[in-house]
Amino acid sequence: MYLFLAILGLSLSVGSAVAAPQKSVAAANAINAGSESPSREHALLATLADAPSADELRATITKLVGFGTRNTLSDTHSETRGIGAARRWVKSRFAEISKDCGGCLQLVTPSQSFTGKRIPQPTEVMDIVAIQRGTVEPNRVIIITGHLDSRVTDVMDIEHDAPGANDDASGVAALIESARLLSKHKFRATLVFAALSGEEQGLYGGKVLADFAKAQGWQVQADLNNDIVGNTRGQDGVIDTTTVRIFSEGTKSNETLEQAKYRRYHGGEVDSPSRNIARYMADLADRYLTNFKVRMVYRTDRYGRGGDQVSFLEAGYPAVRVTEGHENYTRQHQDLRTENGIVYGDTIDGVDFGYLAHVTALNAVTMAAMASAPVAPTGIDTTGAVESDTTVKWDAVEGATGYRIWWRDTIAAQWQHSRYVSGATNVVLKNIVIDDWFFGVSAVSADGYESPIAYPGDAGSF
CATH class of the missing domain: 3.40.630.10 (Zn peptidases)
Known part of the structure; x- marks a missing residue:
């Protein structure tokens, strides 16, 4: 496998526009709860x-x-x-x-x-x-x-x-x-x-x-x-x-x-x-x-x-x-x-x-x-190859007091699950396996205005 990935110029540990599943509906609901986020209604x-x-x-x-x-x-x-x-x-x-x-x-x-x-x-x-x-x-x-x-x-x-x-x-x-x-x-x-x-x-x-x-x-x-x-x-x-x-x-x-x-x-x-x-x-x-x-x-x-x-x-x-x-x-x-x-x-x-x-x-x-809203996040990266958890990282955005991490099934048209975090530029999604989901991050202002979701890597960067 290492040889195959090397030929493609890729790395096993790299995560970008990839995905990660959840172990159970209960686990997903716990993650969806996340931190308390500002109202999305304006x-x-x-x-x-x-x-x-x-x-x-x-x-x-x-x-x-x-x-x-x-x-x-x-x-x-x-x-x-x-x-x-x-x-x-x-x-x-x-x-x-x-x-x-x-x-x-x-x-x-x-x-x-x-x-x-x-x-x-x-x-x-x-x-x-x-x-x-x-x-x-x-x-x-x-x-x-x-x-x-x-x-x-x-x-x-x-x-x-x-x-x-x-x-x-x-x-x-x-x-x-x-x-x-x-x-x-x-x-x-x-x-x-x-x-x-x-x-x-x-x-x-x-x-x-x-x-x-x-x-x-x-x-x-x-x-x-x-x-x-x-x-x-x-x-x-x-x-x-x-x-x-x-x-x-x-x-x-x-x-x-x-x-x-x-x-x-x-x-x-x-x-x-x-x-x-x-x-x-x-x-x-x-x-x-x-x-x-x-x-x-x-x-x-x-x-x-x-x-x-x-x-x-x-x-x-x-x-x-x-x-x-x-x-x-x-x-x-x-x-x-x-x-x-x-x-x-x-x-x-x-x-x-x-x-x-x-x-x-x-x-x-x-x-x-x-x-x-703040500008969409940049520098988004996902890692978690051969792990049961997925780590999502991104660069801090001026004017953002929090971020919403999103994921969806790879064949889903719309984003399905999210977790809000504040005071951080990374999150570990427990029991969400990177192989099975696509991820994104949006930036959220103090009054709840939210940027479009940005996908990891060059494919999704604004």
Whole structure:
């Protein structure tokens, strides 16, 4: 066995993204009890869950649809039509929100010029970004994105109307409403609200913002990319007002060959930071949203399709895609027309504003929870080979007064068991054998706000 492990470049005593079982239900219950932890229920999050206004969301989408087309290649000079007018309006809306909170938002417009398959001539791609600085960790950033640009059947068509009500004025409305609500409060970490351009031409707006984040030295903890989040009537005939899908990558897009070799042996295929953000959102939905749930999808995006979160993942930042439960493809990327009794086109009558308010609530609650909590732990290590107990260690986190150690069966979708500890950066889980479980650690503040769970090793590090 030593020879086999040596060939893999591994060690018997090492523990990382591995696991450990329990001897009995009684033993698990004793460990679950742990130390007394702060309450995990927060009045602010409960308030935010009910705060989004369907009227505000409708007003935003109505305004964006009114610009006719928002194709990235469309007019940038007109005050009433095209991508330029739409960008200027979003910036003015952020300015109004900032005025209401005493100038709490910094507005920036990062841009780059691109040419490509869908951009034949050099074209400026500009993002409209509002930054709400954190009070304690201004360099730690939680981002919400949606794309401002729209299209019809021919992605190069800049003449015909492309309302883009659901794809993706709905996502932009969600982030603007989140900015309106969250700007009324102060948070430990920084919140960023970004309306991106160039998505339909090749995910350029995501690259612009990811590059800007790197240039600013931001520690991006998450990008919540909202794209197509307002429809409840699927092309399959299903009407679903209670489900939103969260897509997340299983292994990191920027994983190295050495990291992949270690992960393939020890595990971690379903525990990237992005995947644990999806679990974090699902847990928050269960605790704070009424009759509204997250369906986690173990893919980076829909099959054969993409979104701006991909640019963040390629840059090494955790990111997820938020999308409605049942899409209607006759309403996406279509010329406005009626054929054989079927209405084609992404018009505002295809948006369910009550549903969109729930999706917005999930985003706002997630951003507030993450920005109020300490950063996710790093330096997590598990040991316990050929032992009946598992030891979990991690680095101390600034602002954390305690930690929650989590474990689950290796085929379980969600974390199943936990133990809270304070005043320590290691714990021995008695009668929990490392071979049979996956482990993680979250950091907890004095008032009970909890970070996403981080998985041991490179596979799960934020």
